[in-house]
Amino acid sequence: ADCADCAEGPSGAHGLDCARGQTPGRARLFPIEGGMMATAGVSSDMIGGPDLCVTGMENVIAFFDSIQHQSGVRMVEMMACAGGCIEGPGIASEIDSWTRKRMVTAYALQTAAGFPAGSLPPPSPAMLQVAFARREVDLPEPTEEDIRAILARTDKVNPSDELNCGACGYNSCRDKAIAVFRGLAEVEMCIPYMRERAESMSNLIIGTTPNGVVAVDRELAIVSVNPAFEQVFCVRADDCLGKHISVVMDPAPFEQVFGTRETLRMEESHLGGSLMAAQSLFYVSVRDVVVAIIDDITAEYNRGQAIQKAREETLEKAGRVIDRQMRVAQEIAGLLGETTAETKLLLTQLIRQTQDKELSK
Ligand code: SF4
Numbered sequence: 296a297d298c299a300d301c302a303e304g305p306s307g308a309h310g311l312d313c314a315r316g317q318t319p320g321r322a323r324l325f326p327i328e329g330g331m332m333a334t335a336g337v338s339s340d341m342i343g344g345p346d347l348c349v350t351g352m353e354n355v356i357a358f359f360d361s362i363q364h365q366s367g368v369r370m371v372e373m374m375a376c377a378g379g380c381i382e383g384p385g386i387a388s389e390i391d392s393w394t395r396k397r398m399v400t401a402y403a404l405q406t407a408a409g410f411p412a413g414s415l416p417p418p419s420p421a422m423l424q425v426a427f428a429r430r431e432v433d434l435p436e437p438t439e440e441d442i443r444a445i446l447a448r449t450d451k452v453n454p455s456d457e458l459n460c461g462a463c464g465y466n467s468c469r470d471k472a473i474a475v476f477r478g479l480a481e482v483e484m485c486i487p488y489m490r491e492r493a494e495s496m497s498n499l500i501i502g503t504t505p506n507g508v509v510a511v512d513r514e515l516a517i518v519s520v521n522p523a524f525e526q527v528f529c530v531r532a533d534d535c536l537g538k539h540i541s542v543v544m545d546p547a548p549f550e551q552v553f554g555t556r557e558t559l560r561m562e563e564s565h566l567g568g569s570l571m572a573a574q575s576l577f578y579v580s581v582r583d584v585v586v587a588i589i590d591d592i593t594a595e596y597n598r599g600q601a602i603q604k605a606r607e608e609t610l611e612k613a614g615r616v617i618d619r620q621m622r623v624a625q626e627i628a629g630l631l632g633e634t635t636a637e638t639k640l641l642l643t644q645l646i647r648q649t650q651d652k653e654l655s656k
Contacts, residue, residue, distance in 0.1 A: 323403035326380035327396050330403075331372045345369035351377030353466075437476035445472040449488040462486035507572075507589035510582070511549050515540045518584060527570065527591045544587070552576045552585045562592070571596035 324330035329348045337346055346369055349358045355373050358365070376383045381395045388395065437445075446468060451457050457468035463484040465471035474480035483489055501508055507524035511517055517540055520532050528535075528543045540546050544565060552559050558577040565572060573590045 321403055323406060324400065327399050328374065328379045329372065330379060330399075332370065337370060346371070348372045348374075350374040350379055356466075434477045437473055441476050442469060442472045445475050445482070448482050449485045450491075451488075458487055460487060507591070508586065509540070509544070509589070510579075510584045510586045511540045512584050513553060515546050515549055517543075524589065527572070527589060528565065548574075548576050549585050549587070552578050556580075562596075569593070 322334045324333045328350050349355055352375050459467045463471045501521050505523055507527040508521040509524050510519040516537055517535050556578040560575050562573050571593045573592045574587050576587045578585055
């Protein structure tokens, strides 16, 4: 139907659809269960009728699984979302589904009033025909042993290990194992398994790193420490967990990182100066904690301090030697000046006496 068929025309109450030159009429029933058949003017009589309406992925799959037993069925309307589009994943309405269904029905019937059934020209027979070719894929069938071996690769050894959560996109762990056998899925698509593996790997790293790691919540209470932290700060986890960070470290850098949310790198002394640490503090938004990674650089720091001290002592000694040298040089210069003056005086007297003798001749 288009505006030419509509009594209201493009400026009528059919609104946007008319503005687009279209009047969907009964097609507005499409979002509800059975709406497609109603749009097509086909009855979806649920009691014994030849036309069926199946909604929801599980029901659709179950229907296909039992299709060979479905005799006398003429037409099947299938929708992935149980209840139709009004129950789809993008619907965020707070209106309950029955009210939504009634609203859609009322609106569709109201706007379809100008189009009684049979008022449109019937489709040509060619439009109602479609041919399907057999395109069945011959997939290999795994044995029970194959399935168990694939399940074991994601640590599913007992039936209780099979969570059947559907996070991989398959209805059950067995279905996914079969898909892996057929080359249609990857073992790593099991989300709980990959998550557990990632967590155990990060736990292993945090548990074995030589760097101390401490996490502090917004109240500056210690929520986690690793074994290296216990060793470096000479404290047991049981004794510091839940306590204020000030029992082991200066809280100021943690407060700063909570305020700025910027990574802070610094060197700081702890335990009354007996521990020198190079530390990085950063904010972790998903947990609202600040984590500090602490590298014990005490030995290196002490070595640097000793070298600095030796350097200063050497400079001081060199300064003293130079001072003494200067004094000696000044004394030598003084003595040299004195003897030079005496020599000069003596030679002058000698010259004068010689001159006097020459004149008296
Ligand atoms: S994600 Fe993993 S646990 Fe969940 S159904 Fe798939 S295979 Fe099973």
